[in-house]
Amino acid sequence: MTAAIALAGCGHTVDVVERNRDWSVTGWGLSLTGPSLRALQRLGLADACIDGGFGLTQISNCDSAGRTRNVIDLPLLLGPDMPALAGLSRGVLHEVLRDAALARGAVLHTGMSVAALEQAADGVTARLTDGSARHVDLVVGADGIRSTVRDMLGMPAEPAYTGQMVWRAIVPRPGWATTLHTFAGPVHNAGLIPISQDQAYAFVTENHADSGVLPQEELAERMRDLLNVFSGRVAEVAATIKDPELVVRRPVHAGVVDGPWHRGRTVLIGDAAHAPSPQMVSGAALAIEDSLVLAEELGLHDDVETALEAFGRRRLERCRLVVETSVKVGELEREGRHAEAHKLQDRCHQVMAQPI
Template structure:
């Protein structure tokens, strides 16, 4: 007989766990506090480990078809002169992409449709008001006044997780001193792979996410985490990108509509203590949030979802032990990604770009190890 899980948070980790749980024969309900399924941001990179985890859910091919396969990363200086080309072996095997660039809305749609198609219940506009553990049972009281008594609760509600606080698991996100910018653009013909441009003023790049689209990313360092007027976003991003020339300048000059641009502060965290309390357990950014420099946040989230489902399925009558086994498998891997991403950000701010590339290579090589 299967278990029942209440998943708090309809992002990557939460939806992926709902898919994994349903495939294992468990009941799953996902709660998303936002009234819709809007995805924050334009795109992301599904690295090899992310694709490997998605393959266990039979979703890797769908993501590859919806996105754009990437086989190498081209590192350039601020004028667009190529300084290094990195062609790591594919985690999926010879001939397979190293990663896939994909729009966040496309990835969320694929996960959401897979979860619903497998019979998971998906609800929006509702949150968990309180969690109560009593007599070996967990009761979740929801914001609409209803209650749930699942076998376990997964907190997948992000870096500022309310579930983490409700479980008494204490850690505060730390602002990394950087803002990340993303702009959706038409994909130039030359951007069939990831291109990174590094200069004295920072780092930017172009990541393809479909046959027609790409996104430009920019890391702004040594800046306070203050919001900017939406009407100024496009102009301010172009100003920050002004030091970058060559063919990248043509892409930069297409960033004219503020609706193209999102700007977010970089927050990191790593929960050093237990990731679980009672019958509640954390996954994804709720437990460990790297900065985007390692482009591995999605990979960690999907791996968490898969490993957690495997461990609770193996120990359905001993869930605390299953949670401990899950954390043992995930702890050091997640810690290394978070710490490496923070170090990359520090060296970026110091202009030590050659060292940044070396950290990228070692970090991704470690992530290639089996989960």
């Protein structure tokens, strides 16, 4: 969506092909860090996202009883009077982005995907699953961690399972939840992120987890079981996790395509090219930044492939740093080395604050 907004805003004709028929989203909430908000501000959308969510300026890292052990002051990239980070529901974010894409003139198609790509010197023919075909100047594969476009391009970069499982649940926001909280447990880690005045999402990062699927009706009880070793504030939140339909459980995969993210006039962006684990809460930031940089480079070069090469040069090392840092932080968490993990997170956030 941000790619569609950025490209349409530069005068390109944009069609978005979405597999889901109803724009349904996976998961409940997410965090837009400072780099995310900075990029969204350039698209004119930061205020709408902040207003639709909950603005934050700090990360409070706590022990299993809820005692604060470390506070990270996040860079205020939008200025001293604006939040450094916003938590919000995925549904609110997608609504903001859909409205903006439509307002910029992008055409949105649902219930279809790309079945095949045929590269040519003057463009790409995309054959779609509804039987139609489009000859276009550029195809942008923004189709996530299990990207089919990546497979079509022959890029061997299947993200690896990190050994962690993330559980998330929508809960009422406690009055004390005005920062992003993390809680270091003896085996697993937990956290809470406000996404509105009334709601937050709680998460548990389960270490050494079996990646198999569990019955949906068991998820709330099992998530509470994982939180039994926590006390204080976490126990307060755990008691409110009751509806299994409000719990999602996902394996953590991470990886980066090492080297050109394009073949001919088809390019990967977002998780299709670089998927960090959630420890750096920066997957959205990288994807939105990709969109802006791609639009910029297409405006700077007459030749599409030259623009795509320049795009990759600007993005690869920054994205690789976030992916590798996120994986390292996960390893430190599994080893119980939380102080080291927090320092590494803080350093990476400072690097991310630099201009794209």
